[in-house]
Amino acid sequence: MFQPLQGGQPAQGAIDSEGNFKLSTYSPGDGAVTGRHRVRIVCYSLQNPDLKKSSPGDSLGELLIPERYTSFAQSGFEVSVLAQGNAPFLFRLESDNVSKEEAPAEEGSRSEEANAESSTDDGFEDRSTPDKDVVEK
16 A cells, blocks of 8 residues: 555555555556655455455454554655656565574665666665565556
8 A cells, every 4th residue: 555645545456476566546557646655565365366265254364474564654665656657666575583694695785676666766675685575567
């Protein structure tokens, strides 16, 4: 979910089995309004598009990502949505239980996709040990 900092209608979209998403604000696939946005990411086991839907209930199942990403205030993600369009947004989610000492060293700190993101000045923060990638295409 992208929440505009200036207020207004948030954009949201489902995450597919590849970690991709398309945002919708007013109609399916229309994207997010232009401007700065705080971002939160939520994904539960029963939201998995590859699973057959079980009986309806109040539970969404197990949270599949670290809890901090479910909150606008704690996710650490803030992006700019540009009127002329953006490169796909790439969010690297880091496990809560990975310490700096356990993290493997990386060749270069960002992927090509993340480098494209940083050129849009979207506030993307590189995270050194990603467990999951979530990308808007």
